[in-house]
Amino acid sequence: xxxxYFDNNATTQVDPIVLEAMLPYLQEYYGNPSSMxxxxxxxxxxxxxxxxxxxxxxxxxxxxIVFTSCGTEGNNTAIRAALAAQPDRDRIIxxxxxxxxxxNVCKQLEKQGYTVTYLSVDRHGQIDLTELExxxxxSTALVTTMYANNETGVVFPIEEIGAxxxxxxxxxxxxxxxxxGKLPLNLKTSTIDLLTLSGHKLHAPKGVGALYVRRGFxxxxxxxxxxxxxxxxxxxxxxxxxxxxxxxxxxxxxHFQSTTLEQQLRDRLEQGLLATISDCQVxxxxxxxxxxxxxxxxxxxxxxxxLLSLNQYGVCASxxxxxxxxxxxxxxxLRAMGIPYTILHGSIRFSLSRYTTAAEVDRVLELMxxxxxxxxxxxxxxxDRADWLQDREEALASK
Amino acid sequence: MWDYxxxxxxxxxxxxxxxxxxxxxxxxxxxxxxxxxxxxxxDALRLHLQIDIASDKILDxxxxxxxxxxxxxxxxxxxxxxxxxxxxxALHVTNKEIADYLGGLPEAKMHCSVMGQEAxxxxxxxxxxxxxxxxxxxxxxxxCACYGVSENKIRRxxxxxxxxxxxxxxxxxxxxGGCSSCAAAIEDVLTDLYKEAKTLAAExxxxxxxxxxxxxxxxxxxxIQRVLDEEVRPVLMADxxxxxxxxxxxxxxxxxxxxxxxxxxxxxxxxxxAVEARLQERVLPTLVVEAI
Ligand code: FES
Numbered sequence: 001x002x003x004x005y006f007d008n009n010a011t012t013q014v015d016p017i018v019l020e021a022m023l024p025y026l027q028e029y030y031g032n033p034s035s036m037x038x039x040x041x042x043x044x045x046x047x048x049x050x051x052x053x054x055x056x057x058x059x060x061x062x063x064x065i066v067f068t069s070c071g072t073e074g075n076n077t078a079i080r081a082a083l084a085a086q087p088d089r090d091r092i093i094x095x096x097x098x099x100x101x102x103x104n105v106c107k108q109l110e111k112q113g114y115t116v117t118y119l120s121v122d123r124h125g126q127i128d129l130t131e132l133e134x135x136x137x138x139s140t141a142l143v144t145t146m147y148a149n150n151e152t153g154v155v156f157p158i159e160e161i162g163a164x165x166x167x168x169x170x171x172x173x174x175x176x177x178x179x180x181g182k183l184p185l186n187l188k189t190s191t192i193d194l195l196t197l198s199g200h201k202l203h204a205p206k207g208v209g210a211l212y213v214r215r216g217f218x219x220x221x222x223x224x225x226x227x228x229x230x231x232x233x234x235x236x237x238x239x240x241x242x243x244x245x246x247x248x249x250x251x252x253x254x255h256f257q258s259t260t261l262e263q264q265l266r267d268r269l270e271q272g273l274l275a276t277i278s279d280c281q282v283x284x285x286x287x288x289x290x291x292x293x294x295x296x297x298x299x300x301x302x303x304x305x306x307l308l309s310l311n312q313y314g315v316c317a318s319x320x321x322x323x324x325x326x327x328x329x330x331x332x333x334l335r336a337m338g339i340p341y342t343i344l345h346g347s348i349r350f351s352l353s354r355y356t357t358a359a360e361v362d363r364v365l366e367l368m369x370x371x372x373x374x375x376x377x378x379x380x381x382x383x384d385r386a387d388w389l390q391d392r393e394e395a396l397a398s399k
Numbered sequence: 400m401w402d403y404x405x406x407x408x409x410x411x412x413x414x415x416x417x418x419x420x421x422x423x424x425x426x427x428x429x430x431x432x433x434x435x436x437x438x439x440x441x442d443a444l445r446l447h448l449q450i451d452i453a454s455d456k457i458l459d460x461x462x463x464x465x466x467x468x469x470x471x472x473x474x475x476x477x478x479x480x481x482x483x484x485x486x487x488x489a490l491h492v493t494n495k496e497i498a499d500y501l502g503g504l505p506e507a508k509m510h511c512s513v514m515g516q517e518a519x520x521x522x523x524x525x526x527x528x529x530x531x532x533x534x535x536x537x538x539x540x541x542x543c544a545c546y547g548v549s550e551n552k553i554r555r556x557x558x559x560x561x562x563x564x565x566x567x568x569x570x571x572x573x574x575x576g577g578c579s580s581c582a583a584a585i586e587d588v589l590t591d592l593y594k595e596a597k598t599l600a601a602e603x604x605x606x607x608x609x610x611x612x613x614x615x616x617x618x619x620x621x622x623i624q625r626v627l628d629e630e631v632r633p634v635l636m637a638d639x640x641x642x643x644x645x646x647x648x649x650x651x652x653x654x655x656x657x658x659x660x661x662x663x664x665x666x667x668x669x670x671x672x673a674v675e676a677r678l679q680e681r682v683l684p685t686l687v688v689e690a691i
Contacts, residue, residue, distance in 0.1 A: 302441055304467035308401060308411065329545070329577040330441060341438040345465075378417050378471060380434070380445040380463030 001314040004360045008201075009150050009178060009293060009351035010318055014244070015203040015251055022205070022244035033237055034228065043239055050246025054210055057249040058195070059186035066211045066232045067242050071177040072101040074196030074211040075144075077222040077233070079105050081213075082142040082171040082194060083114070084220035089141035089170075095119040095127055095156075096336040097149055102175055103332075106144075119145075124285040125154035125337050133164055140170040147179035151333040151349055152284035153293025155183065162191025171217070177201055177209075181252035182259055182290050193217045199241060203353070204248035208241030255354050262352050263291035265361050269350060270294040272365040277372050283339055283347055292352040297334075297343030301375040306348055309371040315364055318349045342381065404502035407472040414471055416461045416478035420447040427452050433522025435514055440546050440573055442466040442511065444474050446518040448481075450526060455485045462518075469501075469508040476500045477515040486523050490639030490658075492516065494571075495560065506570045513556060513571050520639055529658060542584045545577025553588050558633045563589065595629060603681060619682065620647050626681045627654075631674055642674060645691050652678060652688045 005013065031040035033047055051062045058065075068074045079102065083092075094106055096118045106116045117135040119127045127145070136143075143165035148155045158174055165172040173194040176185070181202035187195065195212040199205060213219050213232065225234025270282060279299040298306065303319030310317055334344050350364070403411075423430045429450045436443030443466065449459035460482050462474035476497050481489040494512035498504045504512060524530075540550045556562065556571050565585045569575040575582050614622065624644055635641055641657040654674060667690075675688035 300465065302466050302470075304401075305411070305471060308468050311401075312412070341441075345438070345441040378414060378463060379465045380443060381438075381465050 004313070004315045004363060006350040006352060006356070006360075006364065007316045007318050008353040008356075009153075009349065011200045011206065012203045012353055013355060014205050015248060017251060018204055018244045018247045021247040022240040025240040025243050029239075033239060034226065046243050047237055047239060050242045050249075053246035054249040057180070057185075057253050058197075058212055059188045059190075060212050061215060063230075064187070064212050064215055066213055066229045067237060067245070068196075068209045068211050068233055069207055069238065070209045071099070071175070071196055071198035071201075073222070074177075074198070074209050075099070075101045075173075075175050076105055077211055078173045078194040078196055079109075079142065079144055080222055081219045082144075082173060083109070085218035086141045086171065089139045090114050091137060091140040092116045093119065093132065093135050093140060093143045093165075093170075095121065095145050097121055097125065097151075097154075097333040098144070098146055099150060099175060099177070102144055102146075114141075121154075121336050123338050124288075125149060125152045125283070125333070126285055126288060127156060127161075129157070129160055129164065132161060136164060136168040136170065138168060140165070140168050142171045142173060144173040144175070147174050147176040148183065148290045148293075149284075149333060150178045151331060152295045152337075153178070153290035153351075154285045155179070155288045155290060157288075159191055166191050178290060178293075181249075181256075182292060184256075187212060187214070199245040199248060202248050202252050204244040205241055208238050208245045210245065258354050259291045262354060262356065265356055265358060266292055266294055266350075266352050268358070269352075269361045269364060270296065272361070273368055276365065276369050280372075281343060283334055283337065283343070293349065294351075295334075295347055295349045297339060297347040298372050299342050299346060300379045300381040301346045301372065303346055303348055305375050306346065306371060309375070310364075310367065313363075313367055315367065318351070319347060401468065402505050403468060403472075406476075406500070406502045407469060407504065410472040410475040410501070411468045414462075414475040416459075416475060416482075417463070418447075418461050419445075419463060420449050420459060420461050423449065428458070429526060431522055431526040433518050433520070433525050435517040435521055436465070437547065438465075442470050442514055442573075444470065444514050444518045446474070446477070446515075446522050448522050448526070450486065455487070457481050457484055457486065457489055466511065466514075467508070469504050469511040470514065472501055473497050473504070473511040473515045474518075477519060481519065486526070487639075489519060490523055492519060493559065493637070506567070509560075509570045510573050523639070524658070542588065543574035543577070543581040545581070546573040548572050548574035550588055553585060554592060555633065555636060557589060557592060559637045563593075565589070599625075599629060614683065616647070620644075622682045623647060623652055623678060623686075626678055627674075630681070631677055634673060635669070640669070650683065650685045650687060652686055653691050654688060656690050 025046060029043050031043045033040055033044035051065045055062045055065050068077065090113065092106060092109060092114055094102060094116065110116050119131055121127055143161060145156050145161055147158055162172045171193045172191055174192050175196050177196060177198045178201060180197040193214045197210050199208040219232055221232050223234045228234055228237060273296055274280060277298065281297050283295040283297050307317060307319050330344050334347055420430050429452055431450065432445055432447040434445040445463045447461045448457055451458050460478040462478050464471050464474040480492055480496060480500055494516040497512040497515045498509060542548055542550050542553055552572060553568055553574060557568060560571060562568055562571060565575050565582050568585050575585050627642060627644055632642060639658050643655045643657060645653040645655050670688055670690055678686045678688060
């Protein structure tokens with residue numbers, strides 16, 4: 001069965017050109033980049049080349065790039081580095097809809113005595129800058145927010161956030177894992193001090209990422225050991241991964257224009273679903289959104305059942321709902337947006353890539369209506385638009 | 400990734416007995432439905448039964464389910480299991496039988512089978528006019544706010560399914576699967592259960608070892624109540640029944656049989672085997688149990 005892949009916010013296919021670029025570093029060029037001999041030296045040069053490729057995509061300087069293993073490592077490092085650099089400040093500001101690798105670090109920091117403000121979001125998933133400003137004080141050490149949300153694709157106004165953070169002397173970290181390669185970045189003229197990205201979200205393999213650290217930013221490393229990455233991230237480099245990330249960054253830059261095409265396909269999918277299926281809605285901001293992401297809630301049914309039905313036809317999508325994620329809790333992002341439970345549990349995320357084709361979109365448009373219809377026919381809520389349901393929803397809301 | 404058996408997938412893609420049963424005017428036939436679950440949990444089941452009043456048999460069973468793959472498959476399995484059974488026999492169907500019928504469920508999805516069993520009870524109790532709230536756990540303290548699960552429910556399911564860890568409780572009744580701030584409280588409930596079982600065993604051993612001075616009437620009643628609550632009721636509840644202490648006169652213990660036990664043809668046997676023998680063994684060999 002052909003796979004129709006609409007789960008690119010989870011991970012992406014490795015671009016064949018990227019694969020080709022990295023293979024020699026798994027085969028003939030296996031030297032250690034830290035070695036003195038020229039066999040290792042060649043490898044070290046490849047890392048430098050990748051650094052430049054990535055810096056160029058970000059509008060950064062080579063020396064500002066620190067290679068890491070993934071987005072989680074980048075976010076953990078950035079948050080701890082920023083706090084260690086300002087021991088006299090004990091406040092952190094973030095949002096309710098961050099990725100777990102930011103939220104869980106913040107929760108732990110709270111236990112260690114930090115005060116964390118979790119900014120709320122409105123029903124479109126957008127934060128309120130006045131709430132941010134009200135939360136900022138002279139003891140705010142760090143503002144850490146995403147650039148774009150992984151579940152809904154909602155894009156935060158990072159430069160405005162950064163400007164406010166700066167006016168209180170706070171460090172500004174951006175988790176740009178979902179945004180890099182999809183949204184423009186020019187770190188030279190930006191307010192961002194630290195920025196995280198992950199290779200496998202932009203057609204490099206898993207297990208490689210990078211952290212941008214603004215030149216002059218006081219930095220305390222998380223991993224201690226050798227002098228790799230100028231002492232900012234010890235550990236022998238994942239050379240093939242780094243080479244791949246460099247190549248992927250170069251391709252992302254070349255393909256930047258094609259995100260318009262991706263967006264057209266996304267819109268076609270979104271509008272098609274809204275037009276052919278009743279009782280559904282887009283969860284997210286109508287315009288401030290990643291070009292490749294749509295999160296749609298289908299009332300009266302549950303997401304896992306939709307996903308498994310799609311899976312039968314080789315269609316891969318994702319659900320923010322409880323059942324698929326292993327945890328039983330429904331998506332914290334959709335909950336923070338105040339999405340009613342009737343829709344929340346039946347929400348599906350489709351995330352496209354530059355490989356997505358119109359034919360694939362059309363196939364999903366053809367598959368979805370009968371799937372939704374079948375599951376709704378099973379649901380007790382659909383049959384009577386139940387008072388049962390209304391009552392409970394109201395009871396929950398009044399809790 | 401989903402780790403479902405072929406049977407689960409088959410009943411998800413081709414569910415049997417899906418839908419509602421229309422109300423029926425025919426004499427001798429009753430139609431009733433029971434519902435459980437909540438929107439917040441993301442699982443809800445409405446089970447419809449068509450009952451032959453004279454024989455107390457389930458003529459038809461259908462379901463409507465809001466939920467994941469295993470919730471839909473469990474509901475379908477349940478309807479298959481209970482069709483043709485008498486209501487008393489149906490009340491004996493456990494969540495484990497539902498899971499077994501499906502060739503097993505991933506542990507994290509066991510709550511789907513529990514939901515099936517509860518919907519069945521809800522429907523039958525409704526038909527019999529038994530207030531579910533009184534049988535059910537709503538009275539107990541709420542342990543998990545995320546999923547609205549009470550202490551009594553955790554106790555009941557833990558006893559029935561031999562659960563010993565918080566993770567297992569989460570898999571069976573969802574409690575603890577949300578914000579997980581109730582994990583410590585669940586742990587406490589389990590520890591208590593374990594402790595109770597142990598102290599009870601120790602007390603019994605002690606009583607058997609040393610000749611006891613005669614019990615005062617207060618001691619006797621307290622002990623009877625305790626044995627009923629901790630040893631007898633969980634067993635009866637597992638079968639959809641229940642018992643309540645009504646009075647103690649001398650050595651005669653008067654009880655009210657409830658739920659499935661109340662109308663069960665074998666209730667005399669239940670009374671003698673499950674209740675009287677147990678009380679004789681644990682409290683006083685001369686006790687006689689009577690149902691009122
Ligand atoms: S209170 Fe139990 S999981 Fe939140």
